[in-house]
Amino acid sequence: MQDHWVAVLLSSDLKAKPQKIFWKGIPIVVFRSGQNVNAIADRCPHRMAEFSKGRVVQGEIECPYHGWRFDGAGQCTSIPGHLGETPRYRIQSYKAIEQDGAIFISAGTPDTLPYVHGFPTLKAVVRRVHSTTHSTVVDVAENILDATHTHFTHKRLLRGLGTKRHRVSVEVTGAAGRVEACYTGEPKQEGLVSKLLEGGRSKTVGRFLYPGIAELEYWGPDGIVLTTSFHLYQSTDEIVNGIGWLVGPKTGLSSWLKAALFKPLFRIALEQDRRVLKLAQENAQVHGRPDIIKGPLDFLRGDIEAIMKGERPDAADNPRHYQIEL
Ligand code: FES
Numbered sequence: 001m002q003d004h005w006v007a008v009l010l011s012s013d014l015k016a017k018p019q020k021i022f023w024k025g026i027p028i029v030v031f032r033s034g035q036n037v038n039a040i041a042d043r044c045p046h047r048m049a050e051f052s053k054g055r056v057v058q059g060e061i062e063c064p065y066h067g068w069r070f071d072g073a074g075q076c077t078s079i080p081g082h083l084g085e086t087p088r089y090r091i092q093s094y095k096a097i098e099q100d101g102a103i104f105i106s107a108g109t110p111d112t113l114p115y116v117h118g119f120p121t122l123k124a125v126v127r128r129v130h131s132t133t134h135s136t137v138v139d140v141a142e143n144i145l146d147a148t149h150t151h152f153t154h155k156r157l158l159r160g161l162g163t164k165r166h167r168v169s170v171e172v173t174g175a176a177g178r179v180e181a182c183y184t185g186e187p188k189q190e191g192l193v194s195k196l197l198e199g200g201r202s203k204t205v206g207r208f209l210y211p212g213i214a215e216l217e218y219w220g221p222d223g224i225v226l227t228t229s230f231h232l233y234q235s236t237d238e239i240v241n242g243i244g245w246l247v248g249p250k251t252g253l254s255s256w257l258k259a260a261l262f263k264p265l266f267r268i269a270l271e272q273d274r275r276v277l278k279l280a281q282e283n284a285q286v287h288g289r290p291d292i293i294k295g296p297l298d299f300l301r302g303d304i305e306a307i308m309k310g311e312r313p314d315a316a317d318n319p320r321h322y323q324i325e326l
């Protein structure tokens with residue numbers, strides 16, 4: 001999270017009650033004060049009670065044990081029953097900001113606003129989802145960007161019943177902190193979601209951005225038809241947290257109708273992915289986490305791994321081209 005923003009909660013999930021989140025295993029409490037959002041370590045330095053079990057009073061968090069209060073900067077502001085000046089106790093705080101319907105936090109000092117999604121924001125229909133998955137950021141990102149599992153994991157939903165595949169070209173390119181695969185030559189997919197959403201398909205782009213953003217763009221002949229941007233981070237060793245934006249152009253009433261239908265269908269796909277990832281993770285555990293195979297169609301795995309390690313992805317210097325049947 002150093003100098004990056006990480007999307008941790010949907011705005012709609014943060015009301016008057018403080019919320020506990022985990023970032024790389026660290027418990028953090030997120031709470032509102034007026035127009036601001038705050039994030040501080042979820043441990044009262046007095047006796048280690050959880051702030052998140054307390055309440056917010058006048059924009060400050062009140063510890064449920066002895067009632068000490070702390071502000072959004074992590075500064076102790078009052079000790080009930082103590083007369084005189086409040087000692088200068090302090091607990092770790094994080095930068096927090098609310099944007100595009102989500103709460104972002106950072107342990108560093110980012111000098112820009114959070115990146116949310118690549119869709120031009122004017123005239124867009126936006127839907128947001130929050131999900132957690134038993135997996136790792138690399139596995140979830142790869143799953144989102146991997147076209148080859150859709151035939152099996154999402155049969156019927158994203159793909160038709162038929163088994164017909166089509167020859168497509170894949171261009172993999174990259175830069176520091178970024179890798180993307182562009183698929184062309186793919187006809188319209190035959191599953192339910194595609195039937196609902198798309199006219200002709202001209203290309204599909206899958207992209208991974210440091211420190212954990214997986215994006216899909218579906219392009220029609222007249223431009224982007226739909227994008228999904230998933231912001232992932234490792235919440236605990238076992239759990240990946242994801243906040244996703246589904247964005248499409250606003251083109252009259254039908255776009256709202258599509259959006260209304262799309263979200264529940266998208267939820268089903270998400271559920272199918274969560275399930276397959278969780279079972280795979282558990283199975284890997286049972287077998288003592290043996291090495292896995294990087295297959296000939298796993299175009300992005302190595303680059304995603306490199307980016308997550310803070311390294312330059314191979315695709316940045318060696319763009320690649322593949323022909324596959326999808
Ligand atoms: S533990 Fe928080 S006030 Fe005592």
Ligand SMILES: [Fe+2]
Nearest residue numbers: 143144153273
């Ligand atoms: Fe999937």
